[in-house]
Amino acid sequence: MASGEMIVKGGFIIDPTRKIDGDVGDVAIKDGKIVDKVSSSAKVIDAKGKIVMAGAVDVHSHVAGPKVNAGRLMRPEDKFISGFCRSGMAQKNGYRMESGFSIPSVFKTGYDYARMGYTFVMEAAMPPLLAPHTHEEIHDTPIIDEAALPVFANNWFVMDYLKKGEVENTASYIAWLLKATKGYGVKLVNPGGTAAWAWGLNCLSLNDPVPFFEITPAEIIKGLIEANEYLGLPHSIHLHQNNLGNPGNYPDTIAALKIAEGFKAKNKFGRESVMHSTHLQFHSYGGDGWKDFCSKAKEVMDYVNKQKNITIDLGCVTLDETTTMTADGPFEHHLHGLNHLKWTNVDVEMETAAGVVPYIYDKNVLPNAIQWATGLELALFAKDMDRTFITTDHPNAGPFTRYPRVIKWLMSRKAREATLATMKNPDKVINATYINGIDRELTLFEIAQMTRSGPAKCLGLSSVYGGLASGMNADVGIFDLNYKDMPKDAEKIETALQRAACFIKGGEVIVRDGEVVSHGHKKTVWVKVKIPENPQVTRDVSQAFTHGTYTIDIRNYPVREYLAPHQSIIDVNVEA
């Protein structure tokens, strides 16, 4: 946090948290926080003719942890095609070399997020056993504040408790694990399916029983919603659904979303949702196979629009060569069978698994083009932009550095048409999707909802991130776009958002004229739950380590303090 005063003067302010849409005004900053006013000696940053938004919040991105590193090891060619290996900036004293495209180095990750004005990024899937490594990597990523979601939905303790209907025990276990791993919330990846993968199986439908545990994905999802609300965590459950990426999966998607019906968010963080369904693009497909593969974005969004207690993120396909990586082990094996590219898989003891496969989203390959349209349609059909967030499920559907391009497509019908026109079979794409019938062009205000106020609220962080109200973190992005005279050429929107004219984080100037000028002061955010001791859970956990179910000693399991030196802890108290 920087001390001293600063004022961002005369920009077009876009702040959905205060319903400000392009009014010219100032943002005053003192000691790292936004304040009502500052003295006349405050440092002035001129934002005249430019837009001013809060630092952006990424709700779902794979930026740290063992599978990201597996991807880096597996794809030296990803560094080669990036062409950034000798950036001019790295030559300057104090900056580190950047490399990689779909799986960038930690430095490139921090720098590129900052260049786009991002202040907070959620690592979307942390294997608990490997949390120490994940935190080391998070700490090595400069500038951005980060948190990580441990995965729970294939965890043996969770499945065992939920099979017996023991929500309180599940909640106590979650509280213990969040503390041990310095985790943020409850992530579900292919509930039950990844556990079944240890038997060479999968759970494609919500009612497929998990081998040995005899519990279904639907029961796991429901039980974890109950446990999450029992604890009152800042974030809702964060769900990567079953049956990802398969033609005709949309009825399963809606069925899973329906599990949230009837639940009400219970927390003191201002969160209203009980389920976040991530990278929905991969779950909104019709058709019986790849031949009649089509978008069902409208059908899925018709449900999402009605159901107010769920939030979603897009997972937009950006038509790039990328690296897919997920704790959905069986899916990665399936993908490897489709594209024959190199594949790796890791099984994480009693907790989860992960797979990595490179993938090329080719605009001339019909299913890829349909996926591209589907992701954008989800946003264009959305009625509540505070519940719909922009992601590319980095790096699965494309690298996060393409967010400005996704925004360009969302803000300009012309830009969508231009991309469509370069495809090999635009007519076939149009027939299988809704994209050509949609005139809607999102506004900057809506983009700010999708990238700032919305995700901050869904993560229970709206008191500090996602807005420019007094008392919030002084994270401010200034972009070279004239609100009153937006460029006719949508390419300019992409360029302006790719590299901020100025980005301030914690009251410190981090980016100036699109280039990083400070490493800032990053923080690792995690949730500490205070809950009365649960003797059964304590006994179960200790037995798992002493009876050899785990291969390591319990003393080596938790994330030690030195691995996360700059913590920002959110306290949750659960009464007895």
Add this chain to the structure above:
Amino acid sequence: MFEGYSITPDAFAGKNAAQIAALPGHEGKIHVTIGDFFEVSGNGGETAADTDIVITGDCTRVKYIGARMTAGTVTVNGNADMYVGGWMKGGKIHIKGNMDSFCGIQMEGGELLCDGDAKNHVGCAYRGDWRGMKGGTIRVKGSAGNDIGTFMLGGTIIIEKDAFIHVSTHAEGGTVVIKGDVEGRVGGQMVKGDMYVLGKIKFMMPGYKKVDTVEKEIDGVKATFDHYIGDLGERHPKSKGQVVYANLYLKAVA
């Protein structure tokens, strides 16, 4: 060690000697120029196609000569370091001495001729990549090391003497001709494409099956070959109802 990625007819075209000497290169992380290492005389042609580059002197520590070139010629009167003609699309490179590893990697067209030996990874894919040489011709008059034509998709590689291990590993097209002997691992995990070995293979891959004995002419040599198909442990596409295998033609013992 000089990274001479600017030593291409494409970069030299339309420039005079002083401008060519000012072209960039790297020595590790340090920016240098061609002029720091070479004396340049003469001018580039109008286009790459009418630019001929001749290098005299030892280039044992000069990498990327002719990399990514599209036309014209480069002649080196001596040895060259790694990545000669990598990613080249057209034109001709002639190395009169030996070449180090990674020559012609991911090459798409043109001709690369070496009078001496080549080290490893001739015409293969970049580390980790699965898209190897797509077109063009590499001819090594001496012998070569290991990993020849790994992940090859098209084009021709001719090694006039011996090769060590790993020929056409993972390949899905293209032709590799080894006129001498090979130690082993010929065509491992190969999906499609052709290999000719005119000498002996010391250790044959178990995934190859002899199907025929045929008369064939390859690179001016007419001989009787044992025809093997494989790698039977790898996936194979179908074409017109027929499974397509990789072919290994091994000169029959007389």
